[in-house]
Amino acid sequence: MSELKRTVCPYDCPDMCSLFVEIVGGQVVKVTGDREHPYTRGTLCPKMVHYERTVHSAQRLTHPLVRVGEKGQGQFKPITWDDAIQRIVARWQRIISNYQPEAILPYSYAGTMGVVQRNCGEGFFHRLGASRLARTICSSAKGYGWNSIMGDTLAPHPDEVRKSDLVILWSTNVLATNIHLLHNVKEAKKRGATVWLVDTYETPTAQIADKVVLVRPGSDGALALGMMHILVREGWIDQSFMDKHVQGFEQFREDVLPEYPPDKVHQITGIEVSLLEELALHYGNARAPFIALGSGLSRYGNGAMTVRTVTSLPALVGAWGKPGGGLIASVSTKALLTGRVTHEDFLKKPTRIVNMNQLGHALTELSNPPIMSLYVYHSNPAVVAPDQNMIIKGLRREDLFTVVHERFMTDTARYADIVLPATSSLEHPDIYRSYGHYGLQRTAAVIPPVGEAKSNWDVFKMLAQAMGFEEPFFSQNADEVIDQLIDPPTPWLERVDLVKLKEGYPVELTLPENYKTTFLTPSGKIELYNPKEAEPLPRYFEPHGDDAPFYLMSTPSLYSLNSSFNERPDLLRKKESVYLQMNFKDAEQKNLEDGQRVIAFNDRGEVPFILKLTTKVPQGVVVTEGLFWNKDVNEGLSVNALTSQRLTDRAEGSTLYDVKVDVRLACH
Ligand SMILES: Nc1nc2c(c(=O)[nH]1)N[C@H]1C(S)=C(S)[C@@H](COP(=O)(O)OP(=O)(O)OC[C@H]3O[C@@H](n4cnc5c(=O)[nH]c(N)nc54)[C@H](O)[C@@H]3O)O[C@H]1N2
Ligand SMILES: Nc1nc2c(c(=O)[nH]1)N[C@H]1C(S)=C(S)[C@@H](COP(=O)(O)OP(=O)(O)OC[C@H]3O[C@@H](n4cnc5c(=O)[nH]c(N)nc54)[C@H](O)[C@@H]3O)O[C@H]1N2
Numbered sequence: 001m002s003e004l005k006r007t008v009c010p011y012d013c014p015d016m017c018s019l020f021v022e023i024v025g026g027q028v029v030k031v032t033g034d035r036e037h038p039y040t041r042g043t044l045c046p047k048m049v050h051y052e053r054t055v056h057s058a059q060r061l062t063h064p065l066v067r068v069g070e071k072g073q074g075q076f077k078p079i080t081w082d083d084a085i086q087r088i089v090a091r092w093q094r095i096i097s098n099y100q101p102e103a104i105l106p107y108s109y110a111g112t113m114g115v116v117q118r119n120c121g122e123g124f125f126h127r128l129g130a131s132r133l134a135r136t137i138c139s140s141a142k143g144y145g146w147n148s149i150m151g152d153t154l155a156p157h158p159d160e161v162r163k164s165d166l167v168i169l170w171s172t173n174v175l176a177t178n179i180h181l182l183h184n185v186k187e188a189k190k191r192g193a194t195v196w197l198v199d200t201y202e203t204p205t206a207q208i209a210d211k212v213v214l215v216r217p218g219s220d221g222a223l224a225l226g227m228m229h230i231l232v233r234e235g236w237i238d239q240s241f242m243d244k245h246v247q248g249f250e251q252f253r254e255d256v257l258p259e260y261p262p263d264k265v266h267q268i269t270g271i272e273v274s275l276l277e278e279l280a281l282h283y284g285n286a287r288a289p290f291i292a293l294g295s296g297l298s299r300y301g302n303g304a305m306t307v308r309t310v311t312s313l314p315a316l317v318g319a320w321g322k323p324g325g326g327l328i329a330s331v332s333t334k335a336l337l338t339g340r341v342t343h344e345d346f347l348k349k350p351t352r353i354v355n356m357n358q359l360g361h362a363l364t365e366l367s368n369p370p371i372m373s374l375y376v377y378h379s380n381p382a383v384v385a386p387d388q389n390m391i392i393k394g395l396r397r398e399d400l401f402t403v404v405h406e407r408f409m410t411d412t413a414r415y416a417d418i419v420l421p422a423t424s425s426l427e428h429p430d431i432y433r434s435y436g437h438y439g440l441q442r443t444a445a446v447i448p449p450v451g452e453a454k455s456n457w458d459v460f461k462m463l464a465q466a467m468g469f470e471e472p473f474f475s476q477n478a479d480e481v482i483d484q485l486i487d488p489p490t491p492w493l494e495r496v497d498l499v500k501l502k503e504g505y506p507v508e509l510t511l512p513e514n515y516k517t518t519f520l521t522p523s524g525k526i527e528l529y530n531p532k533e534a535e536p537l538p539r540y541f542e543p544h545g546d547d548a549p550f551y552l553m554s555t556p557s558l559y560s561l562n563s564s565f566n567e568r569p570d571l572l573r574k575k576e577s578v579y580l581q582m583n584f585k586d587a588e589q590k591n592l593e594d595g596q597r598v599i600a601f602n603d604r605g606e607v608p609f610i611l612k613l614t615t616k617v618p619q620g621v622v623v624t625e626g627l628f629w630n631k632d633v634n635e636g637l638s639v640n641a642l643t644s645q646r647l648t649d650r651a652e653g654s655t656l657y658d659v660k661v662d663v664r665l666a667c668h
């Protein structure tokens, strides 16, 4: 007999799809998208249509393991949970007495987006007094850039797009990473909207764009300033909107914009003056221009400033005041208070903060105290984090005690001393909120754990007990922790149907009236001029770059999500191979041919690829789509061996796209 259960996609994607799973005898046999969900509309991405292949993959870890071979070889033997917990706690107690608790470093990111399972480890590590992790790999600079001009202003509802007559997909490959926004974009097109794409190469999303603008990597700030220069020159601005809602336009117009005439912007961005003029003309004359802003452009040395500059555009034309106009960076509300799970109050004193983008440095160079133990959960730093060679050097340290809690034997897990098997989202309860729409949904465990897998919460609970932590927080079960996020309800939750939410139905937060013209900044206006910033007005600064000829874009693939889904042969086949896309003309100059094995290299590393020649990538740029597990790649290294630990201008974000390489033929 089969049962149909509601659940949610747990992955780090703005769409947060609402799902149904069909279960027979504790096994998931089918996954479908919720047809009634206003954003999912029954459509799933190629990864989640067969989520059951991930959940019931033969590669799932089913028992705690202890290392028997050398670090990195992946040789382990099964042990019991009790033994595993005891070994961890014994080793940590020794480290704490020989060093300090700060010699222990947690490392986690977004394997699951469930608010409880994702964040619950922090309460534990705060109580332990371990080093803290700055979790800034994804979009902290983007958040900072938005915030410096818009403060806590609410993002437009994604359905606004449908009413727009000009949609700019700016640094976002929505066809891979935000497929449900595409539905709205198509709807807008049906109603006559024009769609522009601004990216560094012709991504698959170019297929749905009427116009494509290819910008030199890291130069979007100059592009936006050039557009605004033209808007002002031509008088395509909404002065009355600005008089009412914008702070600092006069200074911006006088001090900044004259410095960015079209020919100079052409020099910086590589965009033809005629195309720049056309983009500005469209933007300045649209009824309701809408920008969907991705994160790619924020992962540069100038990333926060770039986001701030692009986010200035809608202010000049008064787009916020128009139905269908505005800009979406990401959706964030205080509906669920994460602090109820992360428990900063368990911190006895402020502990050291280690930036997750500088794990290589932390494991190999940090002292006072050095990192003696690394506890990784729902993240795969050996693949996803920059400067892989440094990270692997650190993970190889014989004196580093590494514990990895995982669903699969990832490259990080292969370096562990202890591996703990993790449940999938169908095996544990949680509550989810989207960062691309205003939906929320609670889930229950719908199948029993695979093997002896345990959830993040259950493992931290066991560790807390073994460490003798007596706070009542640690003796709860996960459902009780979820309850605390709902009860007492935040002002946002007071306006949703809590009974439905508790029963696992998707619910949507209600947006306040006029939220699009309610600017939640200190001045109550859009702060084009922000007195708190060292640079109070948006300007252009160069990205970091490297001394090498090609900018390297390592962008998301439709068939994986960061390093997740590499357990799936069906999806790996679709990715075909680890390609490096290059323009024909660059290849000719380098005497390289399509299909050859090449090495991309810089000061940090060398990574093998199969060369794919294309006209979709401009000269001076090379592209690789999707992250692969290192063990599936020829020489056991992957693209992040080329990226750098340098941080963004603000908010200590990653600079994963701010990297240059050279390319040569591989020796056979
Ligand atoms: N070069 C390059 N590097 C990148 C990016 C890029 O575009 N280019 N993208 C970056 C971005 S945006 C991000 S957000 C990061 C993401 O980095 P991560 O958050 O590390 O993402 P994943 O690679 O998906 O790894 C998540 C792991 O969590 C495991 N997992 C899933 N659910 C659970 C669970 O409930 N419990 C436990 N314990 N484990 C679980 C999965 O099996 C998976 O191996 O990568 C970044 N790295
Ligand atoms: N299928 C799939 N879906 C995903 C992910 C995935 O790996 N696969 N990852 C998930 C995660 S963690 C995140 S954070 C989101 C990310 O989703 P988004 O933030 O919407 O951005 P992406 O689609 O990742 O694409 C980044 C784009 O930025 C472009 N880009 C890079 N540098 C520049 C630049 O200087 N200027 C401009 N204009 N463009 C530039 C890249 O070419 C790429 O197309 O997607 C999520 N969804």
Ligand SMILES: [Mo]
Residues within 6 Å of the ligand: 012, 137, 138, 139
């Ligand atoms: Mo991300």
